[in-house]
Amino acid sequence: MTPTTMNNSNNSWSETVLEINLDALTHNFNFLTSKINSDHVFMGVVKANAYGSDAIIIAKELEKLGADYLAVAYSKEGIELREAGIELPIMVLHPLPANFDILVTYKLEPAIYSVNILNHFLRFLEDDDVQHYPIHLKINTGLNRLGFKPNQTQEIIGLISENKSVKIHSIFSHLVASEDQNETELTQTQIRQLEETASVISESLGYRPMLHCSNTASMVKYSQEQFDMVRVGMGLYGYTYDSEINQQLRPVTTLKTVISQMHHLQPGDSVGYNRGFTANQPTKSATLPVGHADGIPRKLGKGKGWVVINGQKAHIIGNVCMDMIMVDVSEILCEEGQEVIVFGENNPADMLAEAADTITYELISGISSRIERKIIRDN
Ligand SMILES: *Cc1c(COP(=O)(O)O)cnc(C)c1O
Numbered sequence: 001m002t003p004t005t006m007n008n009s010n011n012s013w014s015e016t017v018l019e020i021n022l023d024a025l026t027h028n029f030n031f032l033t034s035k036i037n038s039d040h041v042f043m044g045v046v047k048a049n050a051y052g053s054d055a056i057i058i059a060k061e062l063e064k065l066g067a068d069y070l071a072v073a074y075s076k077e078g079i080e081l082r083e084a085g086i087e088l089p090i091m092v093l094h095p096l097p098a099n100f101d102i103l104v105t106y107k108l109e110p111a112i113y114s115v116n117i118l119n120h121f122l123r124f125l126e127d128d129d130v131q132h133y134p135i136h137l138k139i140n141t142g143l144n145r146l147g148f149k150p151n152q153t154q155e156i157i158g159l160i161s162e163n164k165s166v167k168i169h170s171i172f173s174h175l176v177a178s179e180d181q182n183e184t185e186l187t188q189t190q191i192r193q194l195e196e197t198a199s200v201i202s203e204s205l206g207y208r209p210m211l212h213c214s215n216t217a218s219m220v221k222y223s224q225e226q227f228d229m230v231r232v233g234m235g236l237y238g239y240t241y242d243s244e245i246n247q248q249l250r251p252v253t254t255l256k257t258v259i260s261q262m263h264h265l266q267p268g269d270s271v272g273y274n275r276g277f278t279a280n281q282p283t284k285s286a287t288l289p290v291g292h293a294d295g296i297p298r299k300l301g302k303g304k305g306w307v308v309i310n311g312q313k314a315h316i317i318g319n320v321c322m323d324m325i326m327v328d329v330s331e332i333l334c335e336e337g338q339e340v341i342v343f344g345e346n347n348p349a350d351m352l353a354e355a356a357d358t359i360t361y362e363l364i365s366g367i368s369s370r371i372e373r374k375i376i377r378d379n
Contacts, residue, residue, distance in 0.1 A: 013337040016257040016290045018371050019344070020053050022061050023378040024238060024250035029065045031248055032235050035219065036226055041210060043069035045233030047077060047093065052295070052365040053237065053253045054373045056084040062236075063088050071231055075099035078108040091136055094146065100124045104133065109169060113138040113146040118159055125165035132167040137209070139197050141173045141190040150197045157204045170210035170229065171198040178218030179241035187222065220245045239350050239360045246350070253364060254344025255371070259286040259309070259336050262329070271326050272318030276302055284330045286314065288340055291323040295366035296342070297356040301325070304355050308341040309334050 033042055044067040050058035059070055059081050071091045072078045078090045079102055095103055095110035097120045103110055104124070112118045112135050125133050137156065140147025148156055160166060173194040177183035194213055202208045211227035216235035219226055220242050234240060238251035263286075265271065265279040288307065292298050297305075301320040306313040307327055314327035327340075343349040343363070353363040 012258065012339050014256065014258055014339065016255070016294065016371050017374045018053065018367055019254045019256060019374050019376045020057055021250070021252055021254065021345070021376050021378070022057075024252045024345070025058065025061055025236060026065060028236050028238055028249050028252065029062065029067070032216075032219070032230075032232055033066075036230055040226055041068045041212075041229035043067070043071050043091065043212075043229055043231045044236055045071045045215075045231055046081070047071065047073040047233070048365045049077075049369075051233060051237045051361070052367040055080060056086075057373065057375060058236075058252075059086050059088075060084070069229070071233075072108075075103045075106075075108055078103070079106050082106040082108075089134070095121075097121075097124070104128065104130065109134045109136060111136045111138045111146075111172070113140075114148065115152060115155055115159070118156070122159065122163060122165055131164050133165060134169045135166045136170045136172060137168055137201070139171060139173045139194055141175075141193040141197075142186065143174050143176050145174070147173065150193050153197055153200050157201060161204045168201070168205060168207075168209040170212060171201060172212040172229075172231075175213055175215070175218050178215065178221055187218070191222070217241050234361065237364065239348070239364075251344045251348060253349075253367075254346075255290070255342040255367060256344075257288045257290045257307075257340045257342055259329075259334060259338045259340060260289050260324075261287045262334075262336055263287070270318075272321060274319065276318030277326070282330075283317075283328060284332075285317060285326050286329045286334065286336075286340075287324055287326050289324060290342060290371075291321045291325060293322045294368045294371055295363070296320050296325060297358060297363065297366075299356045299358070300352070305352055306347075306355075308347040309338065311346075314340075 044062040046055045046059050049055045069089050073094045075092050078092050091109045093111050138147040178187050198211050210229050212229035214226050214230045216232050219230045238249045240246050265283040267279055269279050271277040298320045300316050303315050306315045309332050312332045314329050316325050317328050318326050341347045343352050349364050350360045353360045
């Protein structure tokens, strides 16, 4: 290759990376904890590889920042954190009997959600002669996903009140639509049901477990209903449904890629599989090494989605391929090797999620493990 005539400092020739900005995480943590009382327990939710970032990196930082608790969905996610040296209490939101042995070995705290699971777990603890094992009771107040029905209260009490194997650390529920202004009544009903159920259980236990029902959306919207603990996921990563709060948060992850090749298309030339795009005028396209197998929704193809190059939006043309996308850079001063921002700081993931007809949760948690994670701080 002859020496290039262009000598642009943006020309990084980096590969696709997911940058994780720990200063942005710190900022979000400080902002969110400023919204709760100092005696509230702060649980950082790091399930699904910390919403598609890196569970170990995020959990270690949260531990340093002073989070009180962590939550994961499955037992194996908790083991990964323990093996990385995380010592904070870890709640497992969706434990299954197949993993009770490792759950107990690694001191993970199950959210018990049904009589069936409670019976299985009690039997498991009795067989192993374990006492006062910390568990959490999940009450189904309307989401109808996981949880005891409030009318099962007496059954739960019958199983645990005289049982020394477990200690109930908390009683909680998950709200159906806390971000929705039109569902305030349902939300208030859910909160009341949790309170009533918990007070009956606490009375029979003779001690009062912590109560909690707030995820990010409800902790910012129903700040007076936070009880003893908040379970915060999305807010930590920089997004909420509340646009005002959103402005105060910073995206933690930024997906960056690079221009691998550029093409000058003539009218009639097409781009990608099945001629998903056909130029009707001279067009400059750039090919980027990131595709649907990396978590770029196929729905972003054919002009729906975009990336940012040199501060300007470049729309995706043609279909999203497994390992690549092509974007229109006709109006953008750029070159091969140049950095591209797919989403993150300066190109928020929530806008791109909307363009893909999905939610920020799905977009950011879907970034594949083949993309390198890189810790950064503000420079
Ligand atoms: C995922 C999850 C959370 C976190 O929700 P965010 O909206 O990301 O803050 C809290 N509680 C439960 C039960 C969850 O499954």
